[in-house]
Amino acid sequence: MTVKTRFAPSPTGYLHVGGARTALYSWLHAKSKGGQFVLRIEDTDIERSTQEAVDAILEGMKWLGLDWDEGPYYQTKRFDRYNEMVDKLLAEDKAYKCYAPKTLLDEIRAEQEANKEMARYDANHPKIVAVNEAATEDQACVIRFRNPKQGSVVFVDEIRGKIEIANEQLDDLIIRRSDGSPTYNFCVVVDDWDMGITNVVRGEDHINNTPRQINIYEALGAPIPSFAHCSMILGDDGAKLSKRHGAVSVMQYRDEGYLPNALNNYLVRLGWSHGDQEVFSEQEMIDLFKLENVSKSASAFNTEKLLWLNNHYIKTSDPEYVAGYLQWHMDQQNIDITNGPALTEVVTALAERAKTLIELATSSRYFYEEYEEFDATAAKKHLRPVAKEALVLVQSKLQATDDWSIENLHQVIEDTATELEVGMGKVGMPLRVAITGAGQSPSLDVTLALIGKERSVQRIKRAIEFIEARENAA
Incomplete structure (x- = not known):
């Protein structure tokens, strides 16, 4: 018998974290058994159901990558x-x-x-x-x-x-009901029967519905599926997860800069485990997931753990994958990437430090557009008159080079320090502030390579002029 599961949300609100975890568990159970996963919209509560909520549920499922084999079915079309x-x-x-x-x-x-x-x-x-x-x-x-x-x-x-x-x-x-509309507990049974559902995975709030539904299955002569009821998710403070914990919509996590595979990995561990393993690829989740290993106890949501996982996925995922989701955030921040390096190259350069895609987008801005002013603290510390000689020399060397490779740019910086008989930091820090406007960036050779020759030389000139103005004001 083919295993067939379903996720059946009511479109009276957005797809929240608890619903997303239920959908994930149901999806994984089907995939782990080589079965099928059905999406059903239980919209019999006509007064509270909205098209906006339907759209948000579908958007959330697609963003999480929880593709369905059948559906979406709508109960209002089956009266x-x-x-x-x-x-x-x-x-x-x-x-x-x-x-x-x-x-x-x-x-x-x-x-x-x-x-x-x-x-x-x-x-x-x-x-x-x-x-x-x-x-x-x-x-x-x-x-x-x-x-x-x-x-x-x-x-x-x-x-x-x-x-x-x-x-x-x-x-x-x-x-x-007296208006002729069927009710939830009855529709669910008929749907599961007609759709051949073999396994129902849902939240523990449905436990009280299950015996009522089983009696209806039996009265109809329908096969009774297996049931699995997942415990609730608690907030960081131990209270039931709610809007004040940020549990408004799965898409809020997109908006806050999380990758869907990071959120899926985090959600699967909220109640399920495989030894001490924390990080799971999608295929590992499919291969290892078993309902009997899901805990009966409530799980506590830990935002710090999710951030750690998100940083891990930003660092270790294929840059093409990360760039695909980063593009949305670049658009949100009005960063035009047409005048700059490929987004995948920026991901490779900046991923190590970024906890979220918002941070990644923000920190990439200087690769694509001119900064408005130098960071005051960085400029005060590193764009001093003593740094002028190093900037003038490195600008001259960069202007003269035709080899804009990472290896050669590293050599140019090293040669500048050697010629001036100073440490690399005496050249590197003023140069970093000059080309990025701030005191932090990936390695200078990579940063210069991505910004390009013309803009790098022009920004160093701007820094030199800043130092000269500072000298004249002294």
Whole structure:
């Protein structure tokens, strides 16, 4: 049997970190078994579902690289199928009409709570029986599933082990509203059946839904998939992950300069492990992932760990891969890369220090455009009159060379220091400030090579003029 999993978000908000991890686990389980992964949009909550949220979910899935084999399916386009199955249960007396208004149900619930009874729907309550007996066929009603009254629902969760819920704890849930629209718990079952879902991987907040859904599978004569419920993710402070922890949208992590493979690597380790290994390629995740190795305990989100991983991926990934995602940030910062080196070369030069793609973009600006002014601290320290001789000589040597290779540029700097009988730092630091405007950059030979001869010579001239103006003002 082909393993088939699904990710089925409700489009009432963005794709957040918890949802992304669930999608990743579901995706990995399918891929690790050579199976298929289905994307389904559960949009039966028409009032709260929005197209904006649908678009954000699809964008987030694509950015993470969690490609789907089927879908996206939309529940709102399958109402005829759901109603067909509701009518089937009605015909088999596995569902029934209920005419009790919400006001009556609220009244009964209040009575139950006052009597310290379990607050639940009771089809045999005298007031509900009276309303149903007095109703006419043309009166608005809901359709309720006739849940078994005896025995228990038992299932083996692939993460949590055996779970058993007594049927007496489950009431007769509504499967079609009075406006004719089917409800979540019913639609899910029909969808999983029709789509051949074999494994349901979802958050622990759905554990209470599972026994209800299992009873519906059985009533329909549908195969029951295996279930795996993932624990919640906590924030850095140990509280449930929320907007104040930055858990607004997966795309926020793109906006903050994270690579998708870094976020995926981080998310897979939020509850799953393989020995002490921290860094996993996508193929390693597929090959090693097992649901039974997912922890039952909640996981704490650690931003510092994510930053460390992001820096690792910026440093070690193919520069083409990094450059592909860096381009978006260059555009956001209005850095035009047409007048400068290839973005891959800049990635190679700057990746070591960058924790995020925002930092990488910001620190690359001087490769593509002129800086407005020298960094005040760097200029005060290194663009002093004593540095003028070194800058004049190195400018002359660079102007005269036709070999703008990294090796030759290194030799030019070294020859300048030798000729002046000073240490490399006496030449290198003023030169660095001259060509970048600041006190930090990759190695000078690489930096000069990427900036190019004409601009490098012109910037050194600008630094010399800065020193001369400083001398004249003294």
